[in-house]
Amino acid sequence: MAETLDHGGVPASDDGGGRPSRDHPNNISDMFPSNFPEGLRVLVFDEDPAYLLILERHLQEFQYQVTTCNEEGVAISLLRNNKFDIAMIQANNSNGDRIRCISEIGSEMDLAIIMISKDDSIQSVVKWMSTGAIDYLIKPIRPDDLRIIFKHVVKKMLGRRSLVTVEAEEKAAGEKSSSVGDSTIRNPNKRQRSSSPNAEVNEEDHNDHDRVCASSSKKRRVVWDGELHKKFLDAVNFLGHHKAVPKKILEIMNVENISRENVASHLQVTFLIVCILHIIILFNNQYIKSVH
């Protein structure tokens, strides 16, 4: 699965083997410094198919994994259900729906959103930037702009954490770390996917050995709505307040895509709130006694 993503006009230039001619660097890519980020998964949404095609071509020259789409609904569901690093989205004025979705998705997922639009008015730019877009490009976009913008966007993403692979590598490296010395430094693993010369399948890669591929393997922000919270409470009650620890709560809740950390966090906050309520009640009782 998951290879079926693109239904935009994908030029047949790179099929099968997957790697276009990179042997003799005669195109744009040799103008880049060698550390120009590759392999980013980019979703492009624009209602104009012709324009989509143009953008797609350019992005593919950057060795990006491009998915195009000219239908809003499809774009949104793609974003919801698949992992992307960057989304380029046509900024239409009019419907507030789009705004809402964009800001929602942008905040729930680790995703950089770049708006593209013909509208160069300050209002429009401000409007979209304030929904969480990381950048705003005005049509027509020149390839040079793209290059610069992406570099800049990627830098922001790096600063803010996890680029492409990383997490998978962490898990995959099931080796026993014999050295104790680096226990303080667990963070800085910023390794790019090395473009290994003999890899045949160089994309789709790491996502595969992520277990929960079934429905949605994304790492979304958990929303503790009434139902979920009820399951949580049920689990806590069932366990009894002394044995209600994150791991067991998680087991008993029997909900997919929730991590121990999620539960721990929720437990911490919920417990805090309960404590505060109790304290308030205590004070109330004192007060009632004192007034009579």
Next chain:
DNA sequence: TCGTCAATAT
């Protein structure tokens, strides 16, 4: 490794 807490980040 796990659980808890507090502080901080997103």
Next chain:
DNA sequence: AATATTGACG
């Protein structure tokens, strides 16, 4: 405002 992440500690 709601959740997540991190670091310290038992």
